[in-house]
Amino acid sequence: MAEQGVTPQSEDFNAWYTDVVQRADLADYAPVRGSMIIKPYGYALWENIQAALDARFKATGHQNAYFPLFIPQSFMQKEAEHVEGFAPELAIVTHGGGKELEEPLVVRPTSETVIGHAFANWIQSYRDLPLLINQWANVVRWELRTRLFLRTMEFLWQEGHTAHATQAEAQAETMQMLDVYADFARDQAALPVIKGRKSDQERFAGADATYSIEAMMRNRWALQSGTSHNLGQNFAKAFDIKYLDENNELQFCWTTSWGLSTRMVGAIIMGHGDDQGLRLPPRLAPIQVVAVPIFRNDDQKSDVMEAITAAVQELQDAGIRVHLDNRENVNPGFKFNDWEMRGVPVRLEVGPKDVEKNSVALARRDVPGKEGKQFVDRPQMLSTVTGLLDSIHENMLREAAEFRDAHLHEAATFDEMVEILEAGDWALAPYDGSAEAEDKVQEATKATSRCFPLDQEPLPQGTACVITGRDAIGKAYFARAY
RNA sequence: CGGGGUGUGGCGCAGUUGGCUAGCGCGCUGCGUUUGGGACGCAGAGGUCGCCGGUUCGAGUCCGGCCACCCCGACCA
Numbered sequence: 264m265a266e267q268g269v270t271p272q273s274e275d276f277n278a279w280y281t282d283v284v285q286r287a288d289l290a291d292y293a294p295v296r297g298s299m300i301i302k303p304y305g306y307a308l309w310e311n312i313q314a315a316l317d318a319r320f321k322a323t324g325h326q327n328a329y330f331p332l333f334i335p336q337s338f339m340q341k342e343a344e345h346v347e348g349f350a351p352e353l354a355i356v357t358h359g360g361g362k363e364l365e366e367p368l369v370v371r372p373t374s375e376t377v378i379g380h381a382f383a384n385w386i387q388s389y390r391d392l393p394l395l396i397n398q399w400a401n402v403v404r405w406e407l408r409t410r411l412f413l414r415t416m417e418f419l420w421q422e423g424h425t426a427h428a429t430q431a432e433a434q435a436e437t438m439q440m441l442d443v444y445a446d447f448a449r450d451q452a453a454l455p456v457i458k459g460r461k462s463d464q465e466r467f468a469g470a471d472a473t474y475s476i477e478a479m480m481r482n483r484w485a486l487q488s489g490t491s492h493n494l495g496q497n498f499a500k501a502f503d504i505k506y507l508d509e510n511n512e513l514q515f516c517w518t519t520s521w522g523l524s525t526r527m528v529g530a531i532i533m534g535h536g537d538d539q540g541l542r543l544p545p546r547l548a549p550i551q552v553v554a555v556p557i558f559r560n561d562d563q564k565s566d567v568m569e570a571i572t573a574a575v576q577e578l579q580d581a582g583i584r585v586h587l588d589n590r591e592n593v594n595p596g597f598k599f600n601d602w603e604m605r606g607v608p609v610r611l612e613v614g615p616k617d618v619e620k621n622s623v624a625l626a627r628r629d630v631p632g633k634e635g636k637q638f639v640d641r642p643q644m645l646s647t648v649t650g651l652l653d654s655i656h657e658n659m660l661r662e663a664a665e666f667r668d669a670h671l672h673e674a675a676t677f678d679e680m681v682e683i684l685e686a687g688d689w690a691l692a693p694y695d696g697s698a699e700a701e702d703k704v705q706e707a708t709k710a711t712s713r714c715f716p717l718d719q720e721p722l723p724q725g726t727a728c729v730i731t732g733r734d735a736i737g738k739a740y741f742a743r744a745y
Numbered sequence: 746c747g748g749g750g751u752g753u754g755g756c757g758c759a760g761u762u763g764g765c766u767a768g769c770g771c772g773c774u775g776c777g778u779u780u781g782g783g784a785c786g787c788a789g790a791g792g793u794c795g796c797c798g799g800u801u802c803g804a805g806u807c808c809g810g811c812c813a814c815c816c817c818g819a820c821c822a
Contacts, residue, residue, distance in 0.1 A: 557781050596782040614781050
């Protein structure tokens with residue numbers, strides 16, 4: 264029998280990832296290096312992410328709009344840090360309609376500049392504020408090294424852009440959206456994340472401060488899964504985004520931006536998957552329940568199909584995403600393995616014995632083998648499935664949190680820090696926020712600073728950075744990161 | 746962009762001391778038997794051997810160049 268599964272995680276985590284993405288039909292390689300084809304199953308997952316986030320954006324007062332893919336090159340050059348930060352990864356269009364363009368067009372790597380330009384026109388008075396906009400779009404960054412979902416030259420995301428009258432309001436917005444991401448990760452994706460502030464090296468080019476949610480993958484690498492920036496008045500000044508306040512005085516706005524991309528799909532894959540393949544969080548899974556009929560002959564077939572069709576209908580009517588696997592060229596055992604690899608949270612089986620006893624079998628993806636399988640009376644099916652979906656969500660979240668917490672350690676000295684990082688875990692230590700300290704850690708361990716977690720007490724006066732010995736500005740997590 | 750590797754039916758590979766009709770496994774199509782944890786039999790379909798050039802009576806195989814992809818590093822959501 265040929266090996267039909269994916270490379271085990273323990274053997275080669277990156278190979279496991281690549282295997283799973285392709286075998287589970289999430290994505291495919293495209294003709295152009297570094298770009299990807301998102302297949303229907305992967306896109307359905309993204310659509311569910313979109314729907315959940317979009318609802319949260321609307322609930323917090325944001326409106327969707329769409330800004331153009333092409334940005335005049337001069338726009339990118341108006342904000343000093345922004346130019347420098349993005350210059351190496353820009354795709355630039357120099358020709359159109361067979362002629363060289365007067366001014367080259369940048370394919371957006373992010374939209375602060377075009378949106379800043381528009382905001383400057385839209386905003387006149389304090390009555391126009393706050394302006395709360397989001398767009399769902401594709402962006403392009405010319406990456407050297409790419410990986411499906413985690414880093415591709417073109418990716419899908421949403422980018423929120425807001426303008427406010429005061430610094431405090433902008434900061435409140437920045438933190439609110441970080442919370443939205445963290446809550447989404449926990450409540451929809453079953454991923455516990457750490458909210459924190461980025462070091463200066465990791466800060467967005469043009470931001471005063473960048474915050475992120477960091478998730479731990481099953482190989483203990485960190486994955487930045489969402490970011491929220493307080494842009495201060497940097498873009499307001501570069502694009503002349505001004506308003507008249509109540510005293511008829513002209514003021515610069517305070518702006519923010521925040522984004523979450525298809526990288527979240529990678530976070531879900533690597534944050535939950537096991538040696539069998541994907542494990543999708545029930546609230547985002549494109550298929551929440553897969554129904555597998557089992558029969559030996561035509562008599563049984565008609566009885567079983569009738570029963571299972573009714574069961575599927577009942578679940579569907581209750582709003583559950585169900586797929587009936589009625590393929591006849593593969594046997595049930597194959598289907599079990601196939602759907603487990605694809606990460607479907609719940610499997611419903613109906614066989615002759617179930618028809619006879621008016622029952623169904625339900626198996627949960629997060630608990631392997633017989634332990635995770637139960638037979639329930641048909642009238643209890645719907646309530647059991649509903650309960651299972653919630654229970655699987657809670658269990659996946661708990662497992663991920665326990666795994667993460669088991670691999671977080673505090674370091675009191677540089678040696679301790681190196682020891683923790685070399686073992687592959689995350690180290691939390693007082694850090695002065697400097698680039699030279701970060702470089703030193705990276706040289707020693709390949710790990711970088713992930714964030715200063717928001718959830719921490721202020722350090723006692725004079726606490727030393729474990730790397731440089733200078734005054735620390737807070738405790739930061741360091742880890743290997745994608 | 747540096748280091749390593751790989752390009753042979755859809756996928757995974759063998760064939761590489763040049764030799765005639767390029768094989769194997771999986772998958773695919775048809776028919777039949779199967780079906781509660783990755784079924785089996787029989788019959789089929791499917792290949793400009795990554796591309797270009799060279800050597801040779803003869804190139805998947807040797808030589809040169811190019812391209813693509815994967816892995817590891819440096820840079821990044």
